[in-house]
Amino acid sequence: MAKMLTLTKKEIEDRTLYYIGRLSEHGDCRDSAAQDLEVSRRTVDGWCGPADPRVIPSQKLLELITEVTFRDLSVLNYSKIVDIYDEAGEFLGATNRVPEALFLADMQGGYIQRRPIKYDRFATDIVISEQQRVRSQLRKIIHSGKLARKQICSVMGCDEYRLIDMISEVGRHNFGVQPDSFKISLLETYIRAQAVEEFAA
Structure with missing residues (x-):
């Protein structure tokens, strides 16, 4: 084990x-x-x-990291081409850093969108690496509330503090741990099975 x-x-x-x-x-x-x-x-x-x-407490640590991420974005006043929206489509802010933008959007159940640049005909879509995508999947599972935090930790093989290391972007070079994509797929399977049971009940 x-x-x-x-x-x-x-x-x-x-x-x-x-x-x-x-x-x-x-x-x-x-x-x-x-x-x-x-x-x-x-x-x-x-x-x-x-x-x-x-x-x-682990929840307070996550709140602290979220606040730090927001404040870091406010410092960058140039090339803000990625807009961040919450679950209701409300604008949260903008940045030029995709990982942090994705973190904030995921923690709010929202999404990110590339801001149109009027005179840039060659503007590209937002590029998200495979590692970033995996971390985003885990954050979305946590935010959904469909699985208890302890259940998520049990599958991921970690305590709640290590789980935060897996999903955070600020401080990643110091504390970051890349989550296992296979374990995340197990969590998604549990969520789908749970939805089927609820529908059948």
Whole structure:
């Protein structure tokens, strides 16, 4: 039986410190994190402290990464040719970075679209690599809510923190783990089977 991929307390702290540090180039990043995550500054300090037994909950870590991704996109004010929309078709923002745009769209159940360029007759469609497509599939499964997070982790062979490593784009060079496409296909099979059972009931 394959070993379950898990993170140690130190590894969770490393990610917490890294992503909090990405929130702002100026001012106190921990204050920003406390405000964004709707917790106290003391709680954030506890998550970052080696002597404190607490770690950031996995859902809060995912919220933190999503906020960092949004803020990173706002810094780039040039060549914003990829528009991001949520599930209802509401415009969320624009960027020139496809992986991050796809992440934000997937987390909102939305989609991305190449912005028409008036004078560019040779503009190409958005190019998504196979690895990006696989990560996007996993994010969409998570967002759908059709499978419990623990069930997804069981199939993927990881804890919820490693699952976040699999789906995040910001910080990928430090913490990223590419999810197994075969395991994702199993999850999709479970979802289809579940839909058939519900229809037959």
